Amino acid sequence: MKALVAIKRVVDYNIQVRVKADGSNVDIDGVKMGVNPFDENAIEEAIRLKEKGIVTEIVAVTIGAAVNQDILRHALAMGADRATLVETTDSLQPLAVAKVLKAVVEREQPSLILLGKQAIDDDAGQTGQMLAALLKLPQATYASQITIADNQATVVREIDGGTQTLSVTLPALITADLRLNDPRYVKLPNLMMARKKPIETIALDSLTLALTNSVQQLKVAAPPERPAGIMVKDVNELLSKLRTHEGIIA
């Protein structure tokens, strides 16, 4: 079966982004970028399913400017077979992203669609669910374990307070939690091989979709800083400080 993995290029997770002085947006010029960590879990899972003989072909897809080829190369180097870049310089919101991915899914007809559970830049956590809705497919979000047999995916999901297991009929959409797997490191020979794998580029305009971003960002700001704390020398001093905050510790 074919698996499609949708990935996003985001600011590296170790970087603390700054707000531009005029509050118009975050300043990410020259900042290290990479594959969204949750999406890397999704790629890794597709590769493991291929190694088990369940998935036969993995297509990695992203939406963005030409520079997004770097994350597609990364997915190819990890083990994806081919990649598609839907090229646009516009910044799309989750509903628009879901509509674009729907068009790609309709071309590719995958049995399994994998995404990360959220992107670490907008922290929306919506695209997978929206795509599943538009495709009228069952969804299994926050997957920490996926087992596929008899055209069913049995998915253990991370929920508040524990886990839930769902069985979804394929084709289905699954979003990856960090707990799903440990993504492999890319080795140099794989990176070289990945350069020979095909990346198809589709101009977003050629898909003739009606896309609107209905959410406008008015301004951004740094969160209020916590007042500087104090260092205490021992447990007794700590306790006396906490006891002065009435109601916290008796």
Added chain:
Amino acid sequence: MRTLIIAEHDGQHLNEQVARAVTAAQQWQQPVDVLIAAAQPDGLAAQAAALQGVSSVLVASDAALQHPTAEHLTDIIVPLAANYTVVLAAHSAFSKNVLPRVAALLDVNMLSDVLEIVNTNTYVRGIYAGNVLATVQSSDAIQVLTVRGSKFAAAAAGATAEVKSINTPAAPQGSRWVSEAFNKSERPALTAAKVVVSGGRALGSADAFAQVIAPLADKLHAAIGASRAAVDAGYAPNDLQVGQTGVVVAPELYIAVGISGAIQHAYGMKDSKVVVAINQDPEAQIFKIADYGLVADLFEVVPQLTAAL
């Protein structure tokens, strides 16, 4: 027009976050309805009807709603939504699974984990793991959003809203609930606790985590949290993870034990009223957000602290 709240529950009790969503819903100054979708909804409907600020409680009842799927809930919510200008729920694993699906079928965007409602279509929410606060305005005809419960006080009980049954579509095929496993605990729920004691990688083992963190939590009647490192290492179950990929807490007191304070962890706890950090490394990031820091061996000072309480 009206506001619809999607109520989360465990079949018997309304999640305490529902009362917080009811407070958030008052911002629109229009009637607020609460949807209860359940196999046995009567008790739940009564709990929702008692919340002050609720106009009416809509009840969808079906045996399959014992363990509802996102697909079934979506099929119930989407036809209702035409009567509403706002569909909202408290941000949780439950609502963030369902509401984006609803929004897509309504052909609107959604606002996740809203921290502040500025006016009827303008919100503040965190991006980049809470390191940036974005003020955003939605032009959608139906505003679909999840709010961070800890930013809104819980609505009090004592009211008696009317309860109405609604037609409930049958559960769609294609998705089937198999089982659930909850980590049973006598402790307060992490998101609702007044005090949280969290352990990190420095605990070194599951045994040490239990032996050092649990007694302190017991003394303080606290919930236990954990950093991702502690969860990944198997010291604590996943659902105790505090942070960008886990739960967000804002207790009166947060005690971080052996936690370095990575960006992703800080996301989940930096709105706590008072933060205490106990760490051996004076350079640890956690000290930058701590009100009180103690540089010491946690294996010495945490038992001392427990004994002194």
